[in-house]
Each structure stands twice: as structure tokens, then as C-alpha cells.
Amino acid sequence: xxxxxxxxxxxxxxxxxxxxxxxxxxxxCRPVETKPSKLWWIGFIISVGLLIFGIVSVTMExxxxxxxxxLNKTVGWGWDITNFVWWVGIGHAGTLISxxxxxxxxxxxxxxxxxxxxxxxxxxxxxGQFPIWHMGRVWDAFFVLPYPNTRGPLWVNFNSPxxxxxxxxxxxxxxxxxxxxxxxxxxxxxxxxxxxxxxxKMFYGVAAFGWTGSTKSWQRHEALxxxxxxxxxxxxxxxxxxxxxxFATSVVPGWHTTIFPPYFVAGAIFSGFAMVQTLLVVTRKxxxxxxxxxxxxxxxxxxVIVLTGxxxxxxxxxxxxxxxxxxxxxxxxxxxxxxxxxxxxxxWSYWIMMGCNVLSPQIFWIKSMRRNLVLTFFMSIxxxxxxxxxxxxxxxxxxxxxxxPSSWSTYYSPTIWEVGFYMGTFGLFFTCYFLxxxxxxxxxxxxxxxxxxxxxxxxxxxxDGIEKESLLEFSxxxxxxxxx
Amino acid sequence: MAVKKFITGNFYDEExxxxxxxxxxxxxxxxxxxFTPFPIHGLDKAMGLRDTSLHTAGFIYGITGxxxxxxxxxxxxxxxxxxxxxxxxxxxxxxWIPITFELTVLFASVGMVxxxxxxxxxxxxVKKDHFNLRSTDDTFVxxxxxxxxxxxxxxxxFLNNIGAKDVSVQYKETGWWLGRYDKDTMKFAKKD
Numbered sequence: 001x002x003x004x005x006x007x008x009x010x011x012x013x014x015x016x017x018x019x020x021x022x023x024x025x026x027x028x029c030r031p032v033e034t035k036p037s038k039l040w041w042i043g044f045i046i047s048v049g050l051l052i053f054g055i056v057s058v059t060m061e062x063x064x065x066x067x068x069x070x071l072n073k074t075v076g077w078g079w080d081i082t083n084f085v086w087w088v089g090i091g092h093a094g095t096l097i098s099x100x101x102x103x104x105x106x107x108x109x110x111x112x113x114x115x116x117x118x119x120x121x122x123x124x125x126x127x128g129q130f131p132i133w134h135m136g137r138v139w140d141a142f143f144v145l146p147y148p149n150t151r152g153p154l155w156v157n158f159n160s161p162x163x164x165x166x167x168x169x170x171x172x173x174x175x176x177x178x179x180x181x182x183x184x185x186x187x188x189x190x191x192x193x194x195x196x197x198x199x200x201k202m203f204y205g206v207a208a209f210g211w212t213g214s215t216k217s218w219q220r221h222e223a224l225x226x227x228x229x230x231x232x233x234x235x236x237x238x239x240x241x242x243x244x245x246x247f248a249t250s251v252v253p254g255w256h257t258t259i260f261p262p263y264f265v266a267g268a269i270f271s272g273f274a275m276v277q278t279l280l281v282v283t284r285k286x287x288x289x290x291x292x293x294x295x296x297x298x299x300x301x302x303x304v305i306v307l308t309g310x311x312x313x314x315x316x317x318x319x320x321x322x323x324x325x326x327x328x329x330x331x332x333x334x335x336x337x338x339x340x341x342x343x344x345x346x347x348w349s350y351w352i353m354m355g356c357n358v359l360s361p362q363i364f365w366i367k368s369m370r371r372n373l374v375l376t377f378f379m380s381i382x383x384x385x386x387x388x389x390x391x392x393x394x395x396x397x398x399x400x401x402x403x404x405p406s407s408w409s410t411y412y413s414p415t416i417w418e419v420g421f422y423m424g425t426f427g428l429f430f431t432c433y434f435l436x437x438x439x440x441x442x443x444x445x446x447x448x449x450x451x452x453x454x455x456x457x458x459x460x461x462x463x464d465g466i467e468k469e470s471l472l473e474f475s476x477x478x479x480x481x482x483x484x
Numbered sequence: 485m486a487v488k489k490f491i492t493g494n495f496y497d498e499e500x501x502x503x504x505x506x507x508x509x510x511x512x513x514x515x516x517x518x519f520t521p522f523p524i525h526g527l528d529k530a531m532g533l534r535d536t537s538l539h540t541a542g543f544i545y546g547i548t549g550x551x552x553x554x555x556x557x558x559x560x561x562x563x564x565x566x567x568x569x570x571x572x573x574x575x576x577x578x579x580w581i582p583i584t585f586e587l588t589v590l591f592a593s594v595g596m597v598x599x600x601x602x603x604x605x606x607x608x609x610v611k612k613d614h615f616n617l618r619s620t621d622d623t624f625v626x627x628x629x630x631x632x633x634x635x636x637x638x639x640x641x642f643l644n645n646i647g648a649k650d651v652s653v654q655y656k657e658t659g660w661w662l663g664r665y666d667k668d669t670m671k672f673a674k675k676d
Contacts, residue, residue, distance in 0.1 A: 021622035155560040164582040193617040205665025210610035218523040446522040
């Protein structure tokens, strides 16, 4: 065990303070078992308010049709699809943290993965609203499913990227939900076994599915987590790839680009990590979980942000180069006139995108900035504004001035109901997140305990000095036949 | 479904648990289960449990998803109602790869989670006997099955000797039943 548990002193601890297993349980269950703070109530009420605004906006749209939105020729996709892509992108960080980092054996993921996975699920729920309500006749939404119908049956078009999207988003939501919940079951069992109140015993008893933590169950649980991680990894890449196909397979200048899949995936992880930072910088403070979501976690995520931000930056430049190199006048017009030209009607949006996504994250090359909470929070908001504008730029600036100048709609601006719908998804997202942080452990209990003796501050301190011993001495002293 | 007699010992450190498991097996006692608050790598092997076949099940579900997608789309777009989409061939496999992939992942994930729940007997309103509530918090609980031949005192002494704390004799139900954790009623009558 000693040998397996050893991790170099070069790596800082991931759990601060003098913790044992019971203390970890106490710390993480405390927010669930105590009454919510005033701050929680304020946040929750604001979120519900936004959600109601959203419901009103959607009701208006359903009653009076999509004409309630300022979509028109040639801007058939405006805020709605921008918001759709933005929310789906945000979801990606959760899967990246829970799945890809599990495969890469990154210990730090355990502090943030549960909240990030929850964020994924809520973000995908928000994203799904947009294409659904955009349909207009939403009561016919089930037409997108290939079911035996009385019209032939006339099947859906399996060659269409929009149908691929239906499958991608619904699969992504289902798999994320299963992954998240199967991870939650043991932690819910912990809450159940600690419960004093009748309703808690009942609620967590039902939710924990009768989990006991037997070794055989854990063995299967580990196998399940690993395979689900292995499945989610290509899945998350495929989802944003398919979202990018919505654009890339068209022949619209500005959309018809082979670079879209990797560019969209990098952008999705970029904005998703920014949203994780927004949530966790606040969560760790409000729920007093600073020992579990440490500066180390914040710094690592900022490193991911500067990496993916730079990848996105290279993608922007590549697009410009390809527009010039292709020598297609329409491509050139889309990129150099509609976007790059600050004096064009929507040129400002391109430069907001460039400033927020490419220039501003470069500050994270400096270590002290990566560990600055206020700056991290500010940057996380800025990046998500930038990433929203990226989608706006891609979608709207490519279509608002097309081949025919007489049909140009040079000032596409949203109506109150378009804005309200977007705000409503914020309401949905944060209502869900507030409820999650109240009723579920926001940190993966069992997983923190799993790494505690390797990455806990007090345990690491005990291991100090091991590096000074020779390897032979070390294995004689600490190693033993583990498998037999 | 049967109530059996168990002798349980609690361990507070996996460093003690691992050698203890080995000693128990060497002494020839039957380990009913070890309950732990988090997965301990290598404990399954130490206990002599065989590897799970959940991976294989997942692979089979995945293949089923692939076959379903390719088979269904092929039938729908070439046999049942072939439609000319932009002059492309009816059988346009490359365009079906995204949906095929998604269904592979969907079938594999849903199938595996359902199999996992089935094997571990996990479902809402399922209730099982717990040897020690702290086994989901910070304690590793080892339950040894007692037979007619076992001498309780001998096993208790043995468990104390290998580092177990609070060793006790417990009568527990081995299976599951439908019930709620806030109520003690069992749907099935206990046999003594």
C-alpha cells in the first residue's frame, strides 16, 4: 500500500488540512445537512425569477409563433441557436473533467468532478430548449424521432446533420445523467446512513438504491465508471463535432469550413472550464469547501483555460488565412468585411470575441494570476461573454449579409422575448444548481476518500523524506506483495 | 432470502484490513463481504473475487447498438422508403456514421448501467441489511459467515487478534427486500 500510495512531494496536496475519512464526510455533508444560508435563498429566488421570465417568454413564442423573435430572412438562426451552441459547449467541461481526466488518472478531478458533471447535465437541459422551441409548432417536436408514423411511414432524414444533432444531444444527456448518478449512488448512501430526520432517511434511502458498499459492488462500480468514461470521451468530442456539422456541412461562406470540429470542441472545453470556475469559486466559498477545492484546482483549471483559449485563437487565425488563401470572394467577404472590419454593422462582435477569448486569457501564463480568485472569477465571466460572441459571430455575421444585397438585414437585434428566453435558461440552470448544492454532496465523497491518503496534506507530510531514501531501501521498507 | 448468523469486525485503516483479509482466508474462514466507504484497489483480488464481466456485457450492448443503427437506417432509407436526397446514393454509409456512433454509445451505456443495477441489486425502494452504518463513512466492515461448526468465541478472538475493533455477532438478512429506510417493516417474514 505504501508504495502505491506514494506521490512525489513536488506535487502539492489536493486536500488541505488535517483530515481523516470521517472528517471528509462531515465537511462535505455539512451543507446538505444544515439549513441553507441567506445567500443561498437570495440566489435561489433570483434564479426562480429568471426562470419565470423565461417561461413567460417561451409562452409568448408558442402563442404567437416564432415571429415573436426578430429572426427574418436572411437571419434564420439568431440568438436561439447561438444560445444552444453556447450551452452545449459549457456542458463539455463536465464530461472532460469526469471522463477524460479519469482516463488520464488526474487526481485533482475528484475535487471538482461532481459539480462539473451536474453543470453538464443542467447546461445540456438548457441547450435542448432552444432547438425545441425554435420549431415553432412544438407540439409536433416528436416528428424528429424515427417512429412508425401514418405518413408512409415517412422516415426522418438520417443524412441530415440536424438529425445527427437530435441523436447526439439526447445521447449526451442520457449518458451524462447515468454517469453522474451512478457516481452519486455511494455518496447518497453515506447521506442516508447519517440521516437523523425521517424525510432524509426516506429521500436518500430511495435515491441511494439500497447501496451497501460491498466489495463486489465496488468492483463493478469501478468497472462501470471506467467504461462509461471510455465511452463518454469520444462521445463528448462527437457531440460538439456534430454541432459544428450543423454549420460545416452547409455551403454558407463562414460556415463551410473543415476546421470546425476541432475548433468547436476546443472552444467548448474553454467556455465550459470558465463556467466551472464561475461556479466553483463561489461554491467553495459559500459552502466552506476551501480545503477540497484548493488553489491548486483553480490553477490547474486556469492552465486548461489558457491552453484551450490559445487553441481557439489559432483556429480564428487559421480561418482568416483559409478565407484569404481560398481566393473565394464570398469567403473573403464573410471574414474580412462582415467580421474583421470594425466599421461593418456587426464588426464589433468579432473584436469582443477576439479580445475576450484570445487576448485576455493570456494573463494566465503568469502563476500569481492563475492563483488569484478575484481575477479568475472575473476572467471566467469574460470568457463566457467572449464565447457567446464567438457563436454569435459564426452564426449571425455569416448570414446577415448574403449574396443578395436587397435581402440584407443589417441590424439583427433580439426582441425582449428572445432575451427573456435566454435569461430563462440562466434561471433554469441556476435553479437546478442551487437545488443540487442543497440536496446533493457537491464533491464526490468516495473519490476524495480514495485519494486522501495519497494527496491529503497531513498524509503527504508524513511521506516527506521518502524521496531521500534509495529505491531499494524504499521498496524493502514499504513495498509488499500486493496482488496475492 | 435467509437470515444468517455473521460475525463482524470493523477496521479503521486499509493497512490493517489487507493483511487481515489474507489471514482470514488462510485460516479458512468464509468472508461473506467486506463493506468499504470507497473502492479499495486490489481488495477484490485479495478476497479472491473473480473479475467482473461487466466490460464484456458493455461490448455486446455496444455492438447491438451499432447493428441496430446500421440495420435500421439501411432498411428505412434503401428498402422501406428510398428518398433521393440531393442526388446522393440511397445507401450513403458515411452520412450515417454519426448516428451509428451515438447509438453504439447509448446502447452500451444504458445497457451497462442497467446490468450494473441488476447485478448489484440496486433500485429505488430496495432495502438491504447493513452491518454497520459507518461502513459508508469511515469504517471497513468485514462480515464472516458463521456455520454450525464455527465456534463464535474462537472467531471473535481471531478477529480481535488481527486488528478488528468492536467485533460482534449479528443475525442479518442476506438478500434484499422492498422497503423504505425510514421504516423497519420488512415485506417478507424472517425465518429463524
